[in-house]
Amino acid sequence: xxGERKMIxxxxxxxxxxxxxxxxxxxxxxxxxxxxxSSIYSFSKKPRQAIEKARKIISGKLNANxxxxxxxxxxxxxxxxxxxxxxxxAKNNGKTHIITTVIEHHAILNTCxxxxxxxxxxxxxxxxxxxxxxxxxxxxxxxxxxxxxSIMHANNEIGTIQDISAIGKLCRGKRVYFHTxxxxxxxxxxxxxxxxxxxxxxxxxxxxxxxxxxxxxYLRKGVRIANLITGGSQENNRRAGTENVPxxxxxxxxxxxxxxxxxxxxxxxxxxxxxxxxxSIPDAKLNGPRQKRLCNNINIGFRYIEGEGILMSLDMxxxxxxxxxxxxxxxxxxxxxxxxxGLKHEEVHGSIRFTISRFTEKEEIDFTVEKLKGIIEHLRxxxxxxxx
Amino acid sequence: xxGERKMIxxxxxxxxxxxxxxxxxxxxxxxxxxxxxSSIYSFSKKPRQAIEKARKIISGKLNANxxxxxxxxxxxxxxxxxxxxxxxxAKNNGKTHIITTVIEHHAILNTCxxxxxxxxxxxxxxxxxxxxxxxxxxxxxxxxxxxxxSIMHANNEIGTIQDISAIGKLCRGKRVYFHTxxxxxxxxxxxxxxxxxxxxxxxxxxxxxxxxxxxxxYLRKGVRIANLITGGSQENNRRAGTENVPxxxxxxxxxxxxxxxxxxxxxxxxxxxxxxxxxSIPDAKLNGPRQKRLCNNINIGFRYIEGEGILMSLDMxxxxxxxxxxxxxxxxxxxxxxxxxGLKHEEVHGSIRFTISRFTEKEEIDFTVEKLKGIIEHLRxxxxxxxx
Numbered sequence: 001x002x003g004e005r006k007m008i009x010x011x012x013x014x015x016x017x018x019x020x021x022x023x024x025x026x027x028x029x030x031x032x033x034x035x036x037x038s039s040i041y042s043f044s045k046k047p048r049q050a051i052e053k054a055r056k057i058i059s060g061k062l063n064a065n066x067x068x069x070x071x072x073x074x075x076x077x078x079x080x081x082x083x084x085x086x087x088x089x090a091k092n093n094g095k096t097h098i099i100t101t102v103i104e105h106h107a108i109l110n111t112c113x114x115x116x117x118x119x120x121x122x123x124x125x126x127x128x129x130x131x132x133x134x135x136x137x138x139x140x141x142x143x144x145x146x147x148x149x150s151i152m153h154a155n156n157e158i159g160t161i162q163d164i165s166a167i168g169k170l171c172r173g174k175r176v177y178f179h180t181x182x183x184x185x186x187x188x189x190x191x192x193x194x195x196x197x198x199x200x201x202x203x204x205x206x207x208x209x210x211x212x213x214x215x216x217x218y219l220r221k222g223v224r225i226a227n228l229i230t231g232g233s234q235e236n237n238r239r240a241g242t243e244n245v246p247x248x249x250x251x252x253x254x255x256x257x258x259x260x261x262x263x264x265x266x267x268x269x270x271x272x273x274x275x276x277x278x279x280s281i282p283d284a285k286l287n288g289p290r291q292k293r294l295c296n297n298i299n300i301g302f303r304y305i306e307g308e309g310i311l312m313s314l315d316m317x318x319x320x321x322x323x324x325x326x327x328x329x330x331x332x333x334x335x336x337x338x339x340x341x342g343l344k345h346e347e348v349h350g351s352i353r354f355t356i357s358r359f360t361e362k363e364e365i366d367f368t369v370e371k372l373k374g375i376i377e378h379l380r381x382x383x384x385x386x387x388x
Numbered sequence: 389x390x391g392e393r394k395m396i397x398x399x400x401x402x403x404x405x406x407x408x409x410x411x412x413x414x415x416x417x418x419x420x421x422x423x424x425x426s427s428i429y430s431f432s433k434k435p436r437q438a439i440e441k442a443r444k445i446i447s448g449k450l451n452a453n454x455x456x457x458x459x460x461x462x463x464x465x466x467x468x469x470x471x472x473x474x475x476x477x478a479k480n481n482g483k484t485h486i487i488t489t490v491i492e493h494h495a496i497l498n499t500c501x502x503x504x505x506x507x508x509x510x511x512x513x514x515x516x517x518x519x520x521x522x523x524x525x526x527x528x529x530x531x532x533x534x535x536x537x538s539i540m541h542a543n544n545e546i547g548t549i550q551d552i553s554a555i556g557k558l559c560r561g562k563r564v565y566f567h568t569x570x571x572x573x574x575x576x577x578x579x580x581x582x583x584x585x586x587x588x589x590x591x592x593x594x595x596x597x598x599x600x601x602x603x604x605x606y607l608r609k610g611v612r613i614a615n616l617i618t619g620g621s622q623e624n625n626r627r628a629g630t631e632n633v634p635x636x637x638x639x640x641x642x643x644x645x646x647x648x649x650x651x652x653x654x655x656x657x658x659x660x661x662x663x664x665x666x667x668s669i670p671d672a673k674l675n676g677p678r679q680k681r682l683c684n685n686i687n688i689g690f691r692y693i694e695g696e697g698i699l700m701s702l703d704m705x706x707x708x709x710x711x712x713x714x715x716x717x718x719x720x721x722x723x724x725x726x727x728x729x730g731l732k733h734e735e736v737h738g739s740i741r742f743t744i745s746r747f748t749e750k751e752e753i754d755f756t757v758e759k760l761k762g763i764i765e766h767l768r769x770x771x772x773x774x775x776x
Contacts, residue, residue: 007431014424015630023418030411030599036402039710040696041703043395073461073601076619076629088506107619107628114618118476206630211418213461213601213632228616230502231464231495240495241464242403242594244601247635308428315429322427 008319008364012207012296013156013184013355018250019209025253026211029246037243038234047245054252061255062201063192064218070238071248074215075183075204077228079107081217081239082179082200083150085225087115090147097146099176101125101133102340103160104152108181109336112150125151129341130289131160139170148177153201154185157337157353158288159297161189168197177223183207183215187258188266188295199223205247209357210254214247262358266295269356269365273298276369281376287338287351298354301338301347304386305379310352313375319368322353346385396707396752400595400684401544401572401743406638407597413641414599417634425631426622435633442640449643450589451580452606458626459636462603463571463592465616467495469605469627470567470588471538473613475503478535485534487564489513489521490728491548492540496569497724500538513539517729518677519548527558536565541589542573545725545741546676547685549577556585565611571595571603575646576654576683587611593635597745598642602635650746654683657744657753661686664757669764675726675739686742689726689735692774693767698740701763707756710741734773 009017033046055066072078083098090096100112102124112122123141125133133151142149149171154161164180171178179200182191186203193201200223205214219225219238231240270293277284283303302310307323314321323335338348354368380386397405421434443454460466471486478484488500490512500510511529513521521539530537537559542549552568559566567588570579574591581589588611593602607613607626619628658681665672671691690698695711702709711723726736742756768774 009423009431011424011427011429014427015422017422018418020419023415026418027411030406030414031408034403034405035397035708036399036710039399039402039708041399041699041708041710043397043703043708073465073632074629077461077465077617079619080617080628105619106621107617110618110628114615204630211632211634212630213635227502229465229468229495230498231467231493233494240468240498241462242592242600244461244599244635246599247601247632311429315431320423320427320429320431322424322429 008368010354011320011322012357015206016209016357018211019257022210022250022253026246026250029249037245050245050249051243054248057252057255058216062218063194068218068221070217070219070235072215073213075202076107078202078215078217079181080111081228083111084228086148087120088226089224095145095147096120097143098148099123099141100150103127103131103155103337105156105181108150127340131155131158135166142174142176146176150179152181154294156184158299159294160288161292165196172197188263193218205251205254208254208258211247211250214251263295266356269360270298273365280373296356301351302376304383305350307350307352309379317371396756398742399708399710400745403594404597404745406599407645410598410638410641414634414638417637425633438633438637439631442636445640445643446604450606451582456606456609458605458607458623460603461601463590464495466590466603466605467569468499469616471499472616474536475508476614477612483533483535484508485531487511487529487537489539491515491519491543491725493544493569496538515728519543519546523554530562530564534564538567541568541570542682544572546687547682548676549680553584560585581606593639593642596642596646599635599638602639651683654744657748658686661753668761684744689739690764692771693738695738695740697767705759
């Protein structure tokens with residue numbers, strides 16, 4: 001890659017580039033069809049149609065009905081709506097117990113902690129050394145006062161894909177609601193909410209080349225939760241606020257553009273990158289599973305050195321990666337996900353997450369691995385921890 | 389206006405056209421500077437700077453500090469954050485009483501009603517026949533367990549501008565928090581949160597030619613509230629979720645573009661339209677005050693006929709207006725705001741809201757009034773209520 005080098009973006013697990021076709025879909029709703037979709041004059045027809053079109057595409061991708069989709073401002077709001085909404089509703093019925101896992105996204109974990117302060121009790125299931133929960137442990141954890149099991153579909157840091165079909169079946173049998181945070185897996189792992197017995201599911205637009213600031217909750221018909229944002233009657237009285245029409249139209253387009261062949265492409269690139277790193281860099285260990293792993297996730301622990309150092313060195317080469325989770329990357333706390341796999345502090349601190357997208361090219365991976373080799377070698381030379 | 393007629397949009401109180409310059413400001417953050425603003429690689433610098441630039445512009449317009457601005461997904465989320473956040477925090481301190489008014493936006497009213505179900509008590513202050521609250525009544529309503537007074541700055545339906553300076557002074561003296569919903573008034577009425585003793589203030593982008601899906605809460609330094617959306621550490625740990633960078637950049641630009649001369653222009657057009665209607669249509673009565681009225685709001689009651697009929701007839705001429713509040717315009721309930729002014733049911737049902745913007749032209753108003761004359765005359769001929 002001679003001359004002015006292109007930036008290489010390997011942080012698609014945090015946020016993605018908006019597809020040009022998504023942006024084209026959004027533009028008319030800013031300056032042309034800007035009417036209030038909830039009004040009754042005919043100028044509101046196009047924005048209203050845009051919302052319903054997106055809702056149909058999104059629900060179709062999940063095998064849900066359009067009226068089971070509540071459009072929101074993103075993944076975090078959606079997770080909060082699911083958990084807090086279910087909690088408020090359950091409390092009135094005397095149920096106060098939630099089951100989740102230790103490797104959830106902070107939108108789930110911190111919401112559970114907030115609910116604990118409000119009188120709820122939470123069981124945090126442990127995971128094995130690849131990040132999988134144990135179904136028997138889940139079953140044993142379900143109590144008479146359990147109203148909700150919230151277990152993420154695919155982990156954002158290590159890519160572990162849980163068997164949500166089995167979890168759904170178990171929960172349905174026990175008459176406990178099952179929510180899954182599918183923000184990372186949506187369009188990257190097939191989801192059928194009916195077949196998988198899912199009651200609530202969170203998704204977000206900015207992980208799939210749609211705009212930031214848009215998300216959705218699948219809420220199975222008949223599942224009753226309280227609202228998080230009350231006010232006007234938008235979203236069938238389930239989420240108040242003037243609809244973000246361009247954002248919603250863009251989200252729909254992004255879902256429409258996501259194809260199964262992208263998954264195939266990403267799996268090949270993922271496995272290629274893992275092999276290249278393992279073959280060329282000593283003491284590099286894959287975190288998370290090799291099978292049942294998100295198609296775009298690569299997380300590698302490099303012994304004897306710090307992830308921050310690797311990240312900064314790659315940044316100087318124009319390569320964007322992340323350590324730990326995207327949302328707390330400013331924090332120096334070790335990743336709660338990696339810690340829960342039983343890794344040592346130093347293994348956690350030396351870990352880097354590379355997340356690819358359907359736009360990632362093999363040349364970018366080759367370039368990254370080549371630079372990585374030199375950077376790891378250099379940093380290890382400087383590190384007092386390196387065995388000599 | 390011969391040939392293909394332009395649509396005339398007089399529903400700017402519901403939502404506005406995005407200014408082309410706002411859209412230009414947003415575009416690069418979709419497909420070019422799309423990195424996660426909370427990451428530490430250099431690619432996150434531009435999105436982070438965009439957010440901080442917008443925060444500075446927004447805070448500057450309110451005479452607030454940038455770190456007193458919490459960016460959200462819009463006015464409704466912001467109102468919910470203020471009320472629910474303050475409520476959860478106050479409950480822990482044994483305070484459970486809120487004071488608001490009967491003419492608030494549904495984002496306040498329905499949130500108060502939800503809080504009542506959760507054990508809070510709410511006093512709804514009445515208003516006079518122009519929509520103003522009585523300061524003495526407010527003072528008398530404040531109790532030992534009152535933690536919050538939430539009174540809107542300017543009413544969305546009838547444009548009444550409350551004396552929030554006096555309300556702020558009273559609340560500060562009584563050591564009760566004062567929140568104001570300034571979604572309609574922001575950039576249309578000067579606001580100085582320090583001078584006006586405001587503790588919390590809600591604003592939204594889509595009312596000022598910015599994009600939908602963005603808003604902000606001014607939260608005075610030292611005022612403690614619980615979070616509505618928990619998760620990642622964005623917004624200084626006060627609002628989780630990946631930042632909607634293009635939307636935020638657009639909001640900042642929209643605030644920058646709002647100028648005092650636009651207020652002057654709108655006041656002239658508003659008073660011109662009111663005079664034209666009053667001079668040319670009999671039995672047309674202005675709802676709300678003539679002074680202390682939002683620069684873009686015109687609300688007229690036409691005796692003997694239904695607002696819906698007027699709206700549909702104007703729509704056939706390509707003119708967009710609204711009845712009642714924007715968010716419940718699909719509902720056939722009479723406007724709670726107009727009812728609270730002491731109007732009769734038939735007066736309320738015959739009322740239309742015209743909201744202009746800085747883009748509205750005199751010719752559009754002339755055309756609208758001309759069409760309105762014919763429509764009102766026609767509808768009155770058909771109405772059994774018309775005296776003959």
